[in-house]
Amino acid sequence: MNNTLISPDNTWILWAILTGWAAISIWLEQKYKWASKVTGAIIALIGAMVLANLNVIPTSAPAYDQVWTYVVPLAIPLLLFKADVRKIWKESGRVLIIFLISAIGTMIGSFVGFILLKNAVPDLYRVGAMMTGSYIGGGVNFVAMAQSFEAPGELVSAAVVSDNLLMALYFFVLIAIPSMAFFRKAYKHPHVDEVEKHGINEKGKTLAASYWGRKEISLKDIAFAAGSAFAIVAVSGEIAKFFGAVIPTTNKLSEFFNILLGNKYLIMTTLTMLLATFIPQFFGNIRGAQEIGTFLIYIFFVVIGVPASIPLIIQKSPLLLVFCAIMVFFNMVVTLGFGKLFKFDLEEILLASNANIGGPTTAAAMAIAKGWTKLIIPILLVGTLGYVIGNYFGIFMGTLFQGMM
Template sequence: MVYSLIQPDDIWILWAFLAGWAGISIYLEQKYDWASKVSGAIIALVGAMLLANFNVIPTDSPVYDTVWSYVVPLAIPLLLFQSNILKIWNESGRLLIMFLFSAIGTVVGAIVGFFFLKDLIPGLDKITAMMTGSYIGGSVNLAALSARFETPSEMISSAVVADNLMMALYFLVLMVIPTLTFFRRKFKTPHVEEVEKNNNDGNENLAASYWKGKEISLQDIGLAVGTAFALVAVSFTLAEFFANLIPTGENIFFNILHGILGDNYLMLTTITLLAVTIFSSYFEKINGAQEIGTYLIYIFFVVIGVPASLPIILQNAPLLLVLVFIMVVINMVVSFVLGKLFKFNLEEVILASNANIGGPTTAAAMAISQGWSKLVAPILIVGTLGYIIGNYIGAALGYWFGTF
């Protein structure tokens, strides 16, 4: 256990840091032009990463688990209140194809990384399988595949730390890309241009313009938060019911059905989108849901930066950092090359790659932080499907690698 100034069980101090730093990041983003260009999400993430690496805050705590378990699920429905499923279907179709192209990049990266490092890292077949599932789906796949292949616990923890550091660094790169002239010349950027076009006041930065104050009442807050809690409760209860009801094993059909109906986030997204489409007049009258949901996502960004502890990686398994670096870089190269070849927008390429490496929640968070509001619901839907295919692709590669 690495010593830190603030201990893992200093619950209120850590919550004060998470909530406070998220608020400061938003303030800086809307107050200063440099911070607006960097984005509050990067400020939130980098600040937490620096404090964790200088041992001011712990890299692991029950507080962080609470954010994953409660804050993120509540943020998702709040951010979907204005999303009518009939309007987003076309965008979801394009993003699904781009997501699958990006998944090809993950597979190629896994194969290259395995054959490059297989003589240097014991049990690399299991670790690469685990990381393949994670870099197509998310942490759910990582946990499932590590259990399937019985990966040693010390290797799992080291791989997770290396993954968190690489993921945090990659998100920084993805957030900077839309600001670079090279990429703006090579790709269409309709969503970036829309955000810039809506910035009519030359004295106001993009973030401040996008998040201008709106009329909001106590009733709005009550209905927004109360409805979000109800949607999460219904969705997670249904997902748990189906997960217990549908058997898993050799039958591929049941495995797929279990993956679809038994996944919390896929069920939450589905139930929320159905509710918003059927009861659109109710949801359209609620103000402030996007603001509350976005603040919760900023807390999530702070937590993403926390576990990226460089000393732990260098001490335990530096070669695992090389593995995830190879996988992420090849995913990026394949995503951008195929995205350019098949004429996808820059925003679609960035979010598809993000959804592979980080999962649907990080991709949605990036879309929100950049102001690409029309892509939030589609990337959540598409990214969540990665949870299903990630296990199968990771398992297939794991069995193949095991023959060497």
């Protein structure tokens, strides 16, 4: 750790690298199509891995701890300011149903994968929690679960690498399905038909650039976004401490509720959702919150790439890749099966699965790329709800798995 070009206590330089590489990753994702396909998150992680394994930056430092302690908690409420449950149901009720069915598929896959591999991977309950949260919500849930179950940095990095390798293949399959004759015969696809009839106009832009277009934002927006996020994180921490202190741990049931209600991430998620639902005129109108929250998550992706020992990842990732593959397989089978049973459109099914596995950003990007314009807002809203419920199900599955080890 002390033989690196940049020492662990050189906090300003390390922060410059963390934020600078996060910014470069976003720029590459929006500038070049190859980077858009790889995703900025992968670029952020791999860049940090290279710097750490070349001994340019240390594998542990106070600056990294600051990201886990302050940056990650602030990202969660910022990404949930538009999670008005009533609006989500009103505008996206149909898509919400297939999304929830898809989430059940994720949980079934997590359970099956855990049963098959629990004796091969010692900390699999931690991975189960992280991947359940992530494959119902997105990267922000992965972060919350990693923190909640105190996953070691090496395990987090190995899980992220496995997850992203699999997601690259998964997204390729999702994009290819609408053009396959079997699925065209088996499912309705009105949005595909409309695009093929009228065409789309998406020239010269990557998916990321299309989604993260320039928006009007004021100083007041930035002030309200930051002030509200800090307040929510502070209050949530105090509420979680209170419940953690007063709820006994004398039996398994009370211990479960102690873990559940004493978890600051769940309190944070719930509180933000309630505020977004009952004071939507304030939180829903804060511009730039999602952009700021997403940038903070990119900084996190840089940090989790840092402690990645390449030999350790080669050793652990294959089994973790199998675990992730089992989860994705069951998610897709359940989503496609029940989607067919309940006569959902193929586009709704694919976007619901995408919103589970990749989160609202990747689902919206797919809708944009495919020209399914009528589904962009519904899947974005439903995917945002995944941020909320992903933490609950991640905690539930992780606690269940921990008791089964």
